[in-house]
Amino acid sequence: MKERVWSTVKEKLFYLKSSVFHPFDAFYEIRFRGKGSIFLAVFILIFFGILQCVSYQYTGFVINTNDLSSMNSISIFLTWVLGFVLFIVSNWSVTTLLNGKGSMGDILKVVCYSLVPLTCTLIFQVFVSNFIILEEAMIVYVVTGIGVVWSLFMLLAGLCVIHEYGFGKTLASIFLTFVAAAIIMFLGILFFTLIEQMVVFVISVGQEFIRRL
């Protein structure tokens, strides 16, 4: 039993690694042979959110222009994590309409797995930026830039594979994803405003009632 768990973990980690270096093949395995892990994906996402808080505060002073006196780690964490959750939800909503074959879980796995290169370069940035001068900051920026490009490539490759799309259609679906995200945010704000008005109404009716008694 213990060995079986261990071997499963090893396999999942192996496919995480190979998704970084061979995204098309690895995401194919993940999508069609169940080699991915939702648990691992969520773990990466949460780790990424925490890492963003860490980088906000602990990136070296020379390139860290954040106002630390007004730092709010909960807001940073939620902004990043909910941003990706919003992307996943809206991508799923768009691709279901556009004959995408990927399920919500598949999209989650692809999005979170493709954060791995960015996470690694971010760790590099936080560490190295504490030992550099302004003239060497370019090195850190270049490495982070490579991480961003790599992650974007993984994301594109992964979405291509899981939805069984061509490259052009993937790009179009990502554009529509952002449109859908905007609509979702609009609806969310509308919802909360209306709920607030309703709550205020109920409270004022209650107060009126208590005063008349």
Next chain:
Amino acid sequence: MKKRIRNIFSGLLMLCLCFTMILTLPMQAQASDGSSYVYDGYTYDFHGNAKESPAMFQLERIISRENMGGVALSSVDDVCTSDDGRIFMIDTTESRMNVFDSDGTLLFTTRLVRAVDGTIALDENGNQIMLNAPEGVFIHEKEQEIYIADTGNKRIVVLDMETYGLLRIITAPEELIGVTQFVPSKIAVDLADRIYVVVQSSYEGILELTREGEFSGYYGVNTPMVSLTDYFWKSIASDEQKAQMAKVYAPAFNNVTLDGEGFIMAVTYDSSAADMVFRLNSKGENVLRQEGNTMVRGDIWTMSSSDTGSQFVDIAVTDFGTYALLDRAKGRIFLYNFDGELLNAFGSLGNLKGEFKSPTSIAWLGDKLIISDDTLNYIYILTPTAFGRAVLEGNESYYFGDWDEALVSFEEALTLNANYEAAYSGIGKNYLMKEDYETAMYYFKMGNNRKFYSKAYNGYRGEWLERHFLIIMVLFIALVAAVIYSEIRYHKQSKIKAKAAMKLMNSRRGRAAE
């Protein structure tokens, strides 16, 4: 019984009185030495937040109509000071130049210009020389001359500083080209006796004249801001349409002065200008240093759509490059050092003592500031507070390279205002000069000065590497040795493996042959 009630009643009354007194006491920013100021000051930190700060100046004295001894005073449009402490003031409405000493005693007043020997001076047509709505005055210390921009008569009147007698008159130069009319408003004269004349609403630049009054060219580049929408419409319009569109003219300079190194400094309050403050080199380009937390444009936030931002009507420069800008939109005074770091901003429009109505002009009198207001017809004389003196002395010492004195002054400024980033930076620079990198890093971090922090860290890192050179070298050699060892081992093992494989193959081959 009655007495008790009366006691209680009077007690209550006293209590009420105390409360009202506490509530009506003016709330003022206080320095930590306890002295209160008329003005509330602030600076901007690295992140663009306005940070409260004690004001660098406090009101010392007001020169007003009462100091005039019966002479009419209807507006105060320009002030200028001389090194010996005299204040020269221009009254446009009464067409007068009034001269005060630094205590506010009227020394001299003139409308009718006299010759050096005291007789009434006449121009070439035989008319008396009367000032007519003058707008500007400039003291040329090198030649001991007073230049008055006699705007209504379209000429410049040059007087002697001692006798106030007429030296010469500069009228419109014959060689003047362009569409600018010769209506001098503000004047500056540089160390080579070139005369720089600002004509309000001239888009061709500052008029440059020789000492004799010959036209030598337009000076200064004031680039307008180009908006993206304008650019778009211009790019698709036909030639006929373009001809009908409003042309974008260069904004006018509004005031001009001379700094300690002989550079011309100018300001503009035209909202279409890209820069607001200029330090012009000999080619007329802007070489103002803007190394501070904010650009040199006064307030960096606007509060509403009708808020125009700061509008600088005048600039005054000290010998050590620190300059004061007068903002007529909010009645504020902004002090910047030669690097363009905002030292302090203070002042406001209003009706209280020390507040301005429509400030027009600013000048330094030693370490005091002279500010004129043409609605109240006041000249305000402001003296530096303890905080202001510390900051000014710190910047002066730093500018002239007296690092140790600068350190003392900046430390004093910090005891009065612990949120003062400019002082932290100043102290850090001092330690950087002494190669005390670790202390310098601390102060640059407090001052949010990343550029200099990086310089200090570079030194610190170099020293650290030098100190730990041995252990780093040992670790490095150990690493190299480990790599070589593992390579050799790998090679050997693969050789053994290859041999074994060979043997196996040979034996197989042998068996097959049998």
